[in-house]
Amino acid sequence: MAVEAAETALTAIGIFAFALSGALMAVRKDMDVVGMFVLAAITAVGGGALRDLLLGLPPAALRSSWWWILIALATAVVFFFHLAVDRLRRAVLVCDAAGLAVFCTTSTTIAHQVGMGPAESVLIGAIGGCAGGVLRDVLAGEIPSVLRKGTTLYVLPALLGCAIVVAVRSAGYEGVAAMIGASILIIVLRLLSLWRGWQAPSPKASRG
Template identity: 45%
Template sequence: MLQQLFAPSVQHTLDLIGIFVFAISGALLAVRKNFDVFGIAVLAEVTALGGGLFRDVVIGAVPPAAFTDLGYFLTPLLATTLVFFLHPHVERIQTGVNVFDAAGLGLFCVAGTAKAYDYGLNLTASVALGLATAVGGGVLRDVLANEVPSLLRWDRDLYAVPAIVGASLTVLCIHYDALTPVTGTLAAVTAFVLRLLAMRFHWRAPRAWNRRSTVREE
């Protein structure tokens, strides 16, 4: 079980860091959309906890961790407070936020995959749920903000691929009975570095061949 992959306190700290940076990304979008302070808090909570909530509901781990661990719930409110008062300063360190967001992506795709497998899903389904854990919150964030999910847009740097790679490495380790703190960390770091490289070099995924798009290029 991944809960034993790291010492519990280490795992919990890593989770809280991931939740915090995801919440920052939700809160920043809320400010850009002109939401009030409650809208900022809602979007921070949804972005930070939505992916894990979806996973837990699907695998039947109810009530989800998001509602049983007080720290999980309060961390997005801390992010909300920070963004509310210091919004221009947080915007200014957007690059730093993106780096932490990449770290959250790496962490959650590994943790989500391992938890799904713990609950009896097969390897492929565990990868799918690991991906959903990592990117689900961002998709919910964009849907609530009434925007096309940035995950789906062709003009954004690769986001799903690093998570898929991290989740796939995790199930490979599970399959060969080799998931340890070291290999789990390696999988997360691989996803993290891939995402950093995708941002640095603007890696993008191809669109359909020979499409005749009915919407204009945006």
């Protein structure tokens, strides 16, 4: 019960944080309130919806009305207080890391439970955690931040955390402790990459 309550709380934090980042992107792109809600929603539930569609499951976003309440609330907060929210970007990034961790580990677990192989489960887990931000950037007319050179680690911590969940479940354990441990690892690696400026390797620029 305690684990389910913690998972629900982290999911709520993640959805709210993802929605904040989507709505903030809309403000930077001079969109109106409709555009803000659309970007907030696609960021918050896009990854989970894509995960469910790939697995042939009914999208969880269509069965969780409280998700949409959180998205609408985040949109309203940014609409009226976007300058203050932008100044709290560090807090938003911490919440975003928590959301990434929760969606990655839960998505990996769902994929493994429905019979996906280890590699497929890791891939589905990463999609569940990262795809919302990718869709947000595409709709906003930008190269997705997780693919751009010079951005801090995002996908790699997600993949590592998903791999841990799969490894533990494949060893015969139910994986609740693994989900918690993997979530903590993703959060720590993500925050360390922000603090230390860690980036994925990239090719050296051509000298022309």
